[in-house]
Amino acid sequence: MVTPSAKPQDVFAADALHSAQTFMRLLDAAPLGMLVSTLDGMVVYANPAFSDLLGHRPEPGHVFQFADLVSDETNTTTRLHFERLLRGEVSVSRGEHQLRHADGYPVWAMVGATILPADGDTPPLILVQMNSIELQKRAEEALAASESRWNFALESARQGVWDHDIRTDTMFYSRMWRLMRGIPADEAVDGDQAKWLERVHPDDRPRLMANVHRQDRGDSDYDSLEYRERTRDGDYIWILSRGRPVEWDAQGTPIRTIGTDTDITHLKLMEQELAAEKERLRITLEAVADGMISTDLDGRIIFMNPAAEILTGSNAATTVGQTASDVFRLRSERGEEKLPCPVRTCLAQSTQIRIDDDSVLCALDGPRRDIRATASPVFDAAGTLTGAVLVFQDVTQSRALQRQLAHSASHDDLTGLPNRASFERALSAAIVSARHGPREHSLVYLDLDRFKPVNDTAGHAAGDALLKQVAQTIRGVCRSHDLAARIGGDEFAIVLEDCSIAHGREVADKIVRAIGALAFSWAGRDYSIGASAGVTIIGAQPASPLGFMGEADAACYAAKAQGRGCVVAYPEMAAS
The missing domain is CATH 3.30.450.20 (PAS domain)
Known part of the structure; x- marks a missing residue:
């Protein structure tokens, strides 16, 4: 687990939890x-x-x-x-x-x-x-028998009643209707529509004017209207006005409409708070730099944030409904092998799936990016799996830096060949393979001849340039799977895998002759160098107490003693 400061998705998770808790508190209340x-x-x-x-x-x-x-x-x-x-x-x-x-x-x-x-x-x-609305229903059923009982029932339910006589365009308002608006119960109210509209919030007037006549004629889609109305103290309350025709003329045209008004201000405030929470969540998701994809139980995308659109090269409007594997396409970093979509694995196993290495995201619009991803299952309150959420980051730059650092740690800065540490690891691996299996390898130790005069005469820059040329020459003679390393100033060592001593001597001889044939010029002056090499066989055990490296070094020393520019194999030297 990482700290929130290091993982933006944890900040998102905390905000989402807070939003959900707020939502539940509002609904509970x-x-x-x-x-x-x-x-x-x-x-x-x-x-x-x-x-x-x-x-x-x-x-x-x-x-x-x-x-x-x-x-x-x-x-x-x-x-x-x-x-x-x-x-x-x-x-x-x-x-x-x-x-x-x-x-x-x-x-x-x-x-x-x-x-x-x-x-x-x-x-x-x-x-x-x-x-x-039981009280309202009962009041409606008892309306013909007792007008007072009807009014009492509605007031008990805190329902303000209005009665619109369409023929005379007059209005009746109940006592509760007045109290809801801060109007004294015994005060007469002008039922003129213009007077009523003056109290309605300006933003709601056009909508009311367009639909109030539909309520009067009994249109079922408009039997309930919501609007804001100013009370006597100057505040606005939200009104849910429900009404329907109760009388019709001979032609079936409504001539009287009765309805109730309910103060739904508290519900509207709740809606506004929920909308604000939703907007904050939306802004958070869009601001997160990590790609985020949410899926259903079948792995089909139901949400994708802008960062995910950029990284996958897709558009949320067209990808919603597609499976995550159609959009989140992974390949192996070392080849074109297709990797399984982590969302599919997460849903199949109901557990979190992490992808940290060897993963490349192939965007639909072309680019390939090194990627790190986490697919987490989503459970409902009952613990039932409902989907998954995928969070992923572009780590192309950081992985490139890691590769660069790893290469620098294992290679010689000047020649680009593996360094002594890499050589020793390769030698150890070769020794282990020879000790536990019927395999033999050759070890070549090579030291340059007449290199010091170049450094002393032409300077270190010339010496460095010459060493680079020598390294290229050695690498050009060796096979691709052989390891040629620079282990000292002008000293090189080569591990030739699955190579007999005879063939190892041939390779060493080719390298020595190639180095002796180098034409190196610096500042208008030509320099000629050479090399001496010693070869030994890496088998189950060293041929002498010197060890494999000691044997190759001794053979190289013998080559120098024989006049330089030649190769000596340790078994031959030991036999003589």
């Missing part, structure tokens, strides 16, 4: 019954007010659907309302529905629903709010 369900109607959350309303108290592991709450009498109407919402014909569905109490009896409720779009690792959900 809501005075209206609140449900959150999946698009297929499976309830994933219910607040305390819902339990108080219908008597259902969901327990962990207990799953039920919204359809289970609807009474048989209004099942068809309720289903049609929600189908229109799911088809996108309306953004908000509101209507009166008869629900089933846990004890079996029906409960009338005003039910409002809206779709919460997919956000981050959360799929689209339906937010349902419900408010008991």
Whole structure:
């Protein structure tokens, strides 16, 4: 685990958790019954007010659907309302529905629903709010028998009542309607529409003027209107105005509409806070430099942030719905081998999958980037796997630096050949392979002849240039899998894998002759150098107490004693 300062995705995770906690606190505190369900109607959350309303108290592991709450009498109407919402014909569905109490009896409720779009690792959900209208229903049923009882019931439910006589264009307002707006109960109210519109928030007037007549004529899509109205103290409250025609003339034209107003300011404040939280989350995701992709249980993309679009070379608008493996295409750093998508592995194993090395992301628009990625499973409150989130970073520059540092640590800065440390590792590996298997290798120790005069006469710059030329010559004679290293000032050593002593001597002789044939000029002057080499065989055990390196060094010393510019094999030297 890394610190938040080093991992921006941890900052995102903390913000997401805080947002979720805030969301849950708001829903838990809501005075209206609140449900959150999946698009297929499976309830994933219910607040305390819902339990108080219908008597259902969901327990962990207990799953039920919204359809289970609807009474048989209004099942068809309720289903049609929600189908229109799911088809996108309306953004908000509101209507009166008869629900089933846990004890079996029906409960009338005003039910409002809206779709919460997919956000981050959360799929689209339906937010349902419900408010008991049992008192209102009972009052409506008793209206003909007792006007006073009807008014009392509505006031008990804190519903402000209005009655619009379309024929005379006059309005009746109940006492609660007045109190809601801070108007004294005994004060007469001018029902003129212009007077009412003066109290309506200027931003809401055009919408109301366009739709209020539809409410009067009984249009079911506009039986509920929301708007802001100024109270006597100068503040604005949100009003949910529900109404429908109750009288018609002989031609079927509505002539009287009755409705109720409800103060929904607290609900609107909640919506605003949730919207602000969602916006903060959106800004956070867009600001994160790491690529982030969220998928569903099938590995299909439901969210992609701008950084992920850039790194994958794709567009979120067109890739949502595609599988993550279609967009997040990995190849091996050492070849073109296709690597499995970490999201698929994460979902299959229900565990976090990390990719740190040997991974290249092939963007759809062409570029290839070294990548580091983490795919983490996403579980719901019940512990059920619901999808995965993939976080990945472009580490091309850091890996290039790592390769550069690794190369510098194992290679000679001047010649580019492996250094003494690399040579010793290769020699140790060759010794182990010869000791545990029927393999033999050759070891060549080479020392330059007449190199010191070049340094003393032409200077170190000339000596460096000559050493580079010698290194290229040695490398050109050796096979690709042989290791030729510079182990000292003008000393070189070569490990020839799976090479007999006879063949090793031939290779050493070629190197010595190639170095002796070098034409090196510096500042208008020609220099001639040579080389002496000693060769020994790397077998199960050294031929002498000198060890393999000591044997090759001794053979090289013998070559110099024989007049330089030649090769001596240790077995021959030891035999003589």
